[in-house]
Amino acid sequence: MTKSLDPTDWPAFRALGHRLLDEMLDHIEHRCDSPVWRPLPATTQAALCAPLPMEPQGEAGACADFLAHVLPYPSGNTHPRFWGWVQGAGTPLGVVADMMASAMNPNLAGFQQAPALVEAQVLQWMTELMEFPADASGVLCSSGTMANLLGVAVAMKDRPSSARVYCSEQTHGWVLKAAGLLRLNVCWIPADGDYRISVAALRQAIAADRAAGLQPACVVASAGTVNTGAIDPLDTLARLCAAESLWLHVDGAFGALAYLSPALRPLLAGLPRADSLAFDLHKWFSAPIDCACLLTRHAAQHRATFASTPSYMVPTERGVLAGGVPFADLGIDLTRSFKALKVWLSLKAYGVRHHTAVIEQNVRDAQEFAAAIGAHADFELLAPVPLNVVCFRYAPARLSQDRLDAVNHELLLRLQESGVAVLSSTTLRGQFALRLANVNHRSRPEDFELLRETLLGIGAHLA
Numbered sequence: 075m076t077k078s079l080d081p082t083d084w085p086a087f088r089a090l091g092h093r094l095l096d097e098m099l100d101h102i103e104h105r106c107d108s109p110v111w112r113p114l115p116a117t118t119q120a121a122l123c124a125p126l127p128m129e130p131q132g133e134a135g136a137c138a139d140f141l142a143h144v145l146p147y148p149s150g151n152t153h154p155r156f157w158g159w160v161q162g163a164g165t166p167l168g169v170v171a172d173m174m175a176s177a178m179n180p181n182l183a184g185f186q187q188a189p190a191l192v193e194a195q196v197l198q199w200m201t202e203l204m205e206f207p208a209d210a211s212g213v214l215c216s217s218g219t220m221a222n223l224l225g226v227a228v229a230m231k232d233r234p235s236s237a238r239v240y241c242s243e244q245t246h247g248w249v250l251k252a253a254g255l256l257r258l259n260v261c262w263i264p265a266d267g268d269y270r271i272s273v274a275a276l277r278q279a280i281a282a283d284r285a286a287g288l289q290p291a292c293v294v295a296s297a298g299t300v301n302t303g304a305i306d307p308l309d310t311l312a313r314l315c316a317a318e319s320l321w322l323h324v325d326g327a328f329g330a331l332a333y334l335s336p337a338l339r340p341l342l343a344g345l346p347r348a349d350s351l352a353f354d355l356h357k358w359f360s361a362p363i364d365c366a367c368l369l370t371r372h373a374a375q376h377r378a379t380f381a382s383t384p385s386y387m388v389p390t391e392r393g394v395l396a397g398g399v400p401f402a403d404l405g406i407d408l409t410r411s412f413k414a415l416k417v418w419l420s421l422k423a424y425g426v427r428h429h430t431a432v433i434e435q436n437v438r439d440a441q442e443f444a445a446a447i448g449a450h451a452d453f454e455l456l457a458p459v460p461l462n463v464v465c466f467r468y469a470p471a472r473l474s475q476d477r478l479d480a481v482n483h484e485l486l487l488r489l490q491e492s493g494v495a496v497l498s499s500t501t502l503r504g505q506f507a508l509r510l511a512n513v514n515h516r517s518r519p520e521d522f523e524l525l526r527e528t529l530l531g532i533g534a535h536l537a
């Protein structure tokens with residue numbers, strides 16, 4: 075008999091598929107009834123170290139192993155009380171979208187196919203939302219790290235590797251990867267008291283570099299830093315870059331999405347004047363991982379950075395390859411997944427308005443939590459809260475200053491192990507900080523109250 079990987083028994087597979095869809099939707103609908111996170115039991119660790127399967131176990135058997143050993147042990151980001159790192163919670167519609175994308179299984183390198191029009195439309199919509207020029211160029215990619223890397227690669231095309239790239243010391247770690255891969259000559263600029271890039275220090279560095287015969291090329295700004303959500307003064311930086319003929323690249327991994335809100339937009343004034351902008355759709359837009367976007371106003375330079383036309387990809391005048399592979403020509407990947415579908419469906423289903431309301435709710439809840447923390451005698455706020463990231467620590471008067479780092483470290487781990495909520499940590503001016511990042515459309519005000527009570531409960535037992 076000839077072989078294929080389609081089911082031998084379609085009705086049985088259909089029943090399995092329907093059951094799994096129900097299991098996945100049940101999992102999300104009742105996610106708040108299970109711990110945010112729990113340690114991996116030994117049985118699961120053993121089950122996930124099985125020998126290479128040479129013989130078939132069957133679709134149902136394989137999926138049963140997933141349900142037993144994988145599904146119950148996530149890191150937690152679908153739960154309403156996960157605020158650990160900046161990770162979106164995903165959506166049920168996104169689950170269905172990824173299934174439909176896999177069923178169609180198109181290669182989004184380009185080609186004459188409707189999915190390519192969907193991606194083009196999503197990019198058009200992103201351009202419009204970020205108020206970039208209508209002829210801007212864009213591409214979807216896997217992550218904020220990748221979108222930033224692509225953006226800086228475009229910025230630095232044809233520049234000597236000695237050319238200078240400026241960024242604040244608060245810039246996300248992607249810049250170290252980009253610096254290694256693209257051989258960037260990075261100049262680190264100190265941040266001010268609010269964790270924003272010091273424009274005075276930046277001006278001095280540019281002048282000093284010019285005087286030393288170096289070529290200033292690019293400023294990397296953050297619209298929402300990973301540590302505190304600080305927003306670099308984009309308007310000032312856009313003017314500075316225009317005056318100095320420098321490329322302004324903005325890392326808006328999560329923060330750029332705040333631009334959707336008329337109330338929050340003034341914080342990001344100047345954003346549309348960036349030469350390139352990277353942002354995630356799997357963070358504050360809640361698309362299932364992975365999906366991010368790069369926009370740049372320099373369409374020709376964007377294409378010139380990545381385009382190549384091997385003989386097997388030369389566009390034909392008609393047929394499937396008419397128009398070529400435009401998306402593959404705007405990034406690293408040739409074969410590309412249909413990420414655009416989950417974004418397209420979510421925008422159509424919920425509209426910009428509903429997405430914006432979620433973002434505004436996240437900021438409001440984070441700021442109300444910060445206000446409650448700031449007002450409580452046993453807590454201390456450690457940074458301003460311009461958006462949705464709150465850095466704080468447990469600091470009751472009975473604890474001496476030199477014990478606070480260790481106590482808060484232990485408090486963080488016990489909170490995670492309690493299964494009630496997940497926070498992460500960072501270091502601010504040498505102090506250990508608990509960090510709450512709220513891009514979670516499932517969180518409700520009572521979730522933040524429960525977090526506060528739980529922290530106080532655990533803290534009371536820490537001497």
Ligand SMILES: *Cc1c(COP(=O)(O)O)cnc(C)c1O
Pocket residue numbers: 160216217218219220246248296298299300325326327328354366
């Ligand atoms: C998350 C984040 C990144 C990296 O994005 P990934 O999608 O995780 O690769 C870059 N910059 C900032 C400010 C981020 O918060």
